[in-house]
Amino acid sequence: MTADLHIHAAPPEGAAADWTIPQNWDAFTREEHAVWDTLFERQAKLLPGRASTAFLRGLDALRLSDGGIPNFDDLSERLMKLTGWQVVAVPGLVPDDVFFEHMANRRFVSGNFIRRADQLDYLQEPDVFHDVFGHVPMLADPVFADYLAAYGRGGLRALELGALPQLARLYWYTVEFGLVEEDEGLRIFGAGIVSSSAESVFALDDPSPHRIGFDLERVMRTEYRIDDFQQNYFVVPSFDELLRVTVETDFAPLYERILPRPSIPVAQLVEGDRVIHRGTQAYAAAREPA
Numbered sequence: 001m002t003a004d005l006h007i008h009a010a011p012p013e014g015a016a017a018d019w020t021i022p023q024n025w026d027a028f029t030r031e032e033h034a035v036w037d038t039l040f041e042r043q044a045k046l047l048p049g050r051a052s053t054a055f056l057r058g059l060d061a062l063r064l065s066d067g068g069i070p071n072f073d074d075l076s077e078r079l080m081k082l083t084g085w086q087v088v089a090v091p092g093l094v095p096d097d098v099f100f101e102h103m104a105n106r107r108f109v110s111g112n113f114i115r116r117a118d119q120l121d122y123l124q125e126p127d128v129f130h131d132v133f134g135h136v137p138m139l140a141d142p143v144f145a146d147y148l149a150a151y152g153r154g155g156l157r158a159l160e161l162g163a164l165p166q167l168a169r170l171y172w173y174t175v176e177f178g179l180v181e182e183d184e185g186l187r188i189f190g191a192g193i194v195s196s197s198a199e200s201v202f203a204l205d206d207p208s209p210h211r212i213g214f215d216l217e218r219v220m221r222t223e224y225r226i227d228d229f230q231q232n233y234f235v236v237p238s239f240d241e242l243l244r245v246t247v248e249t250d251f252a253p254l255y256e257r258i259l260p261r262p263s264i265p266v267a268q269l270v271e272g273d274r275v276i277h278r279g280t281q282a283y284a285a286a287r288e289p290a
């Protein structure tokens with residue numbers, strides 16, 4: 001199974017109207033399962049003491065360490081009992097409205113392919129390791145599970161209100177790259193971090209990125225980059241607080257206030273005429289535009 005890098009307007013051949021496809025678990029080769037196992041073992045070593053307790057508990061509760069790419073029917077059965085979520089297969093990126101519709105109905109979509117053994121560290125599109133290892137453990141947490149379902153409903157609303165980029169930043173800085181303050185210290189929970197060996201160290205240990213207390217309006221105004229380690233991470237005090245703030249706030253007036261204002265750019269570190277992306281440098285602060 002290979003990635004289809006294009007976002008089609010209509011579901012591709014073999015996909016249902018909601019873009020889902022059968023996982024066809026039997027079609028994964030030994031090599032593909034071995035890629036999962038390699039990635040899994042690498043992260044399993046790194047994450048104790050780095051990942052949030054909710055994430056580590058989810059890994060256990062869902063038995064993701066059983067070995068090989070998980071069978072979505074078994075996984076969904078376990079997840080359904082815990083929080084009412086399911087995991088469904090899609091060929092690759094799906095249109096925004098389809099993505100939100102599934103989420104609002106507690107279906108998490110996962111790319112039905114895995115990176116090749118020579119691409120362990122970087123890929124352009126979310127594969128089953130990112131989607132399932134990265135995202136699904138958090139869905140075993142009842143509070144986070146409610147947050148993501150509410151986010152799906154919020155997504156459909158943001159589309160109507162013309163505020164998708166603003167709402168997408170909330171996803172980026174929580175679901176993909178969020179940090180959480182725990183009693184023992186800062187922990188990672190964003191799927192983009194926990195599924196990356198380099199960033200799961202960088203996000204907590206590197207001195208260069210900004211670690212900013214969660215503020216809804218600031219998050220929705222802050223741009224992000226998708227091709228490098230983050231320069232900005234936002235820290236939520238707890239998942240209860242994240243859920244409370246996002247559910248209790250009516251986003252419509254917030255969008256109205258934010259949309260006419262400039263967004264907060266990601267600072268770029270420049271050397272001569274060359275932009276240096278690597279996050280091991282000290283970046284200039286992401287300042288509020290005047």
Ligand SMILES: C[C@H](O)[C@H](O)[C@H]1CNc2nc(N)[nH]c(=O)c2N1
Pocket residue numbers: 090092093094095096099109110111126168171
């Ligand atoms: C926020 C925005 O809708 C986002 O880019 C969506 C689009 N479609 C997607 N489709 C898949 N399969 N996975 C994703 O993470 C997304 N993200």
Ligand SMILES: N[C@@H](Cc1ccccc1)C(=O)O
Pocket residue numbers: 147150151152153154155157158246247248249250251252
């Ligand atoms: N309260 C948001 C919906 C939402 C909830 C939770 C997360 C994201 C969005 C709105 O009014 O649109």
Ligand SMILES: [Fe+2]
Pocket residue numbers: 126130131134135176191192
């Ligand atoms: Fe993701």
